[in-house]
Amino acid sequence: MTLPRLPLAIHTNVAELLDQLRAAQIAEFGEGANFLRRERKGRFYWYVRSRQVEGQRPERYLGPETPELLETIERAKSLKSAADGRRMLVRALRGAGLHAPDERTGRLLQALAQAGVFRLRAAIVGTVAFQTYGALLGFALPAQAVRTGDLDIAQDYGISMALDDGLDRSFLEVLRTADTAFSPVPKLDPSKSATYRTPDGYAVDVLTTSRHAGDEETSRLDALKTDATPLRFLDFLLRETIEAAVLHGDGVLVRVPAPARYAVHKLIISRKRSQANPKRRKDLEQAAALIQALAQDDPFALRDAYAEARERGETWRTLLDEAVSLLPEAARAALER
Structure with a gap:
């Protein structure tokens, strides 16, 4: 199946929305802000x-x-609120058939963005990233590959430790600004949690890179x-994350893995899931769609x-060979040229 290419006007509107969101993110710090x-x-x-605001x-x-970033800072210095214009852009892009998250996921991403999660180099991984x-890329991705009922947020461990900045409140408190029903799911140590869930089963998982x-x-x-x-293979996925726009409200500026890394990572992860796991098939569908778009x-x-x-070792090569053997012929050829 050939992926339909989006009209150039849509691609241009996406770029404009991203530019406006970058400037708006910095402008939110208010008039009189100093850039250092x-x-x-x-x-x-x-x-x-x-x-300075008390507690911040x-x-x-x-x-x-x-x-x-230098250009964005200059725009932010003189920017007036353009939320209404961004909202019109978002509506137009959704009307053109681009994928958008469900309402709850959109509210959560907006709350996370406003709190600074993505500014702190955390990224969305999984299907919500694929939606962007x-x-x-300028292509209409297959609808069956974008459905999801959860949200995965990941941050490189080394980056988290190196930043001299952080959230003003706990991650759970940020989630609860969007949905008060979230509760932590305890690990073996009941004082620790990396998953937050609502009573109806919606889950937010926080992931990080494996160190050993x-x-x-x-x-x-x-x-x-x-x-x-901590998850193995995640360091590969989180290297060189990029900015993307989520089509919710007046737009949400987030970070996602580079599409090529996402595609290759999905090939690997598809082989790590059990045969009965329905995500196994979706992993391959997403990888194949991105490979087709990137090949062009x-x-x-x-x-x-x-x-x-492939250069990361025998285990990586074995998993990739197994996954690639299941791809459509055109996708296999794009990787093996």
């Missing part, structure tokens, strides 16, 4: 200092210096003020990610 440039180990990083940090981390790739073979059941993410479940527009990123994964 800091050097650390030969690299420059930007922070914003806003008027006066300085916030914005990210490493890039031309895009059609807009980013003998990981404990959870790792503490200081920046997000929550425990997280960014084949080098796709092949680089695939080659990097």
Whole structure:
């Protein structure tokens, strides 16, 4: 099946929405905010200092210096509220058939974004991330591959420890600003939780990178003020995450894995799930769709990610070979060129 390419006008509107959301995120710190440039180990990083509010940090981390961040800061300095315009863009993009989350997931992502979760380099992983790739890549992705009933948030352990910034309240408290029904699901140690669930079964899982073979059941993410479940292969997925727009309300600026890494990671994970797990088939559907899109527009990123994964060892190569053998012929050819 060939993926339909989105009209250029839609792709342009997505880019405009992303630009507006980046500027709005920084402008939220308020008028009179000062932007600070800091050097650390030969690299420059930007922070914003806003008027101090009781109980909140006066300085916030914005990210490493890039031309895009410098341009965004300049836009934010003079930006007036453009929420109504963004809301119209979101409605137009949803009307054009781009995927959007259900209402509850949208509210949760909005609460997490406003709290600073994605600014702190956490990322959405799983199907909710996949929903954003059609807009980013300019293709209509298959509807059957975007349905989900949960939300996975991941942050690299090293990044969480290195940031001198964090949430003003616990991760659970942030979730409860969107839905008061959330409760922690305790691990073996009842004082720790990396999963939060509502009585009707909606779950938010917090994940992090595995540091060694003998990981404990959870790792503490200081920046997000929550425990997280360490997972193997996640470091590959979280390397070089990118910004994306979630089509909810007036738009939500989030971080997601690079599409090529997501596709290759899904190939690996599909082989780690049990035969009876319905997510196994969806993993392959998502990987195949992204491979088809990337083969047309960014084949080098796709092949680089695939080659990097294969170079990580025999276990990685075995899992990839098993998964690739189940892909459609065109997808296999795109990886093996």
